[in-house]
Amino acid sequence: MTLAYGWRSLARLSRAEWTKFRTVRGWVLGMAVAVLVTVGLGLFSASGSHSSCGGPSDVCPAVPLGPGGEAVDDKFYFVHRTLDGDGSITVRVTSMTGQIRLPDATPGVRRVVPGVEPWAKAGVMIKDGTRQGAAYAALMVTGRHGVRMQHDFVHDTAGGRSGVSQAAPRWLRLTRAGGELTGYESADGTRWAKVGTARLAGLPAAVQVGLFAACPGDLTVRQADLGGAVAALRFAEATAVFDNVALRGGTSGGSWRNDDIGAEREPDGAIHHPGGATRAGGVFTVTGNGDIAPRADGQMVEKTLSGLVAGLIVVIVVAVVFVTAEYRRGLIRTTLLAGPRRGRTLTAKAAVIAAVTFAAGLAAAGVTVPLGAHILRANGNYLLPVGPLTDLRVVAGTAALLAVTAALALALGTVFRRSAVAITGTIALVIVPRILATTSVLPVEASRWLLRVTPAAGFAIQQSIPAYPQVTAFYSPQAGYYPLAPWAGFAVSCGYAALALGLAALVLRRRDA
Template sequence: MNRRLLRAEWTKFRSVPAWVRAGAAAALMILVFPVLGMGGAGGGESTQVPIGPDGVAVSDGYYFVHRPLSGDGRITVQVASLTSARAPQAGAVPWAKAGLIVTAGPDLGSRYAAVMVTGGHGVRMQHDYLHDRAGQPAAARWLRLTRSGDTITGEASADGATWSEIDTVRLPGLPATVRAGLFVACPPRVDGIGTAVDAATAEFGEPELSGGWPAETWTGDQIGAHTATFAGYPRGVTGGFAPAGDGFTVTGAGDLAPATRGDLPVGAAPSDLLYGTFPALIVIVVVATLMMTTEYRYQMIRTTLSAGTGRIRVLAAKAVVIAGVTFATTLAAAAVAVPLWTRLVRGLGIYVFPAPPGDLLRAEAGTAALLAVVAVLALAVGTILRRSATAVTAVVAVTVLPYFLALIPFMPPPMARWLTEVTPVAALAMQQTLIRYPQVDTIYTPANGYYPLPPWAGMAVLCGYTTLALAVAAVLLRRRDA
């Protein structure tokens, strides 16, 4: 790259005060717009968010039929049936759960290990909300949990005679006396473009106990009923348990799982704290387009190209200048906005989904990078169309409009995902820090902060569009008369 040409283009840029002010305004928008992106009110009257052993928000709600277990022991039971109260088809919500659980105590977010039958995912063993393992045989209806110190082993059987181990897990700090027994949970089911609360009912056989079980009666409790992540019961349905022969019938709602944006719509994610990306993008598109269209409008392009340095080099120099300026200013703004607004939002009592430092750095740098690439895209489109209004409209239509269409509440999730897969908006995946959990069914859409592509794949989509536009611009710039 010719340094003299770069210096000339940089001088042109900073000699237009309106462009410099617009660059500063774009950075300011990233700093002042974040709260507009946060979800609306939701989560019921309670704002208490259960926090699991790993420090993340969790759903900790289920109906628990329990007794104390002192020291080591074992519990075995048959789950004869599992059905949902409101599921439109026969059977149960896919992640409805019924089985055995050992929990460290009554505090929300306590450590636990559970073995369970599910409505549509076979038999599983889960512990501490984040960890899930499938068991065999998938159609097993007999379950067993064994405690030995702080180690819990889960097993399953199809006939109650031949057992297969699902997993053995360690729960550090497990007290000498724990609560253990039967549980039923039923998360909201996905229903079209939203979710609907539901409840599950399970028929248990007689629990078989061995080890340190004091001679006490079974007690039933609804766990987590007054938390922000508990969706409640359908109208006309309540949780509870009742004797059924030698066993029990148990009805429960809620979930034991990591919390998602669907569970905490009023919670904030780092992408919400970068909501100023959108107004900043429009300002940057205007400036980048004007860098080329202004030269055509005032016939300055003849002078620029007459220097004999090569038309492609001129286009490249402009691209480097606008991309460099955009990246530097918006990176500084994003690096300040995320920690600043995180502290302010938490101070207001709003839960902020945590993210590893590396993911936050990627979101901040990725925001600056996608804005820089969009600036180059706008420059290329301006070169192709040579008219400011037309070029700005075209770039905004392909970089902003698809995202706002994806945010429409009645937009079908497949369409919302498609819009953020094949359009330049896919690059917004660089801002995603929320985790898509395979053991949680919810509405994983861009409106909730979940993008269909991984961050770098989304960025590659935008880069592909920009490369194509630059190639067309270079060909036209060489062939056209100035």
């Protein structure tokens, strides 16, 4: 009975607060301005972003998509044969070397140094043909990450940590049983340890099996003069030597076939940075460049929300004034007389401002994200594709972040009673850390720290593309990658709002109106 009365009381107070909000024209207009600012600045920014592929006669190169619909890099050198049905491939990798091209010290004189990239990879692969983006599973040795089993671009399983050399070669075996592919490693070719299993749905009977080598570019990150970081990716390639190659199962006769998968071609048809393979007896030497991994090069859909910060400032002002105006005009006494349980009154006020802000944010993001994405694509920009659930999270998560920030601002307004102090405090907690972390002002680690421990962590809810540990990329806040997972970052913002509301309720109970 008490619980039912409490809910009825809260509902009554919420209706009263809603009536109060909608009858004050300035507050309603403020929310409308927040929507218009978010939409207007977002679409203006999208319309000003153009790619060299934006002309009507330009033909943009197609970006391969993986089995899950994600954009991928699928570039490597493949020495392969056809496997029909179940079977296996076993090899011994005796060495992996590489080279990296550095900026030319003298114009026209190439400067190449020896070196193996940490995610350089070479090993055995079973792939659904040679089409870029086709399903695959691969067992490999890497430059500095030991033995790995990877499949369908986004999946990565660690094996042994040992590297490979002539003194310490590594045996690899990849087996197929229907759609199940299993990788094993061994130090001596006798005792085998399972690395992992991949289950590839819809894998046809006839697939390609063989040896491969790939190497992403050499990533260097240096401190910028203003405190941020500058990343550069330079060409690199890897060479692996294989022997004791053994195939079992329904392999076709004839010689091995060589393919430079995903090779880019010059205007004259020649391959730009070709890989290669040689065979002397039973020893294969394979050289490759590129990567087999999720693609990190492209714009993310949340970039359309560039006007959110401006819109959020307007929301903060409205949320603070929603409570401080009553203190300024002396109406808070009337409000508290209507709801003697002050904590419940504060809850009703927070619920109303959060609900109104969520609705406004949903309208703003729901218009800006799809329309901004359309404008970016029309201008020739490549947007990294995401699924409908991710799109929904970006839109609804943006609205939820606005709502939580509004509740935080209302709580600070209750604590400080002064609009200027509460607005400044909320902006200092939410907006300033986000700007400092994403505009190359601070060192990368300092930026990540800010986005872990401040309410600005909640902006992670907008991140549509995850950071993959097996990808060589500059995953930094400046590039749109947050240190916390989307819901974890949002939880940090919720925690701050809950603490602030708790403090506001305590202050409201202990002092006079």
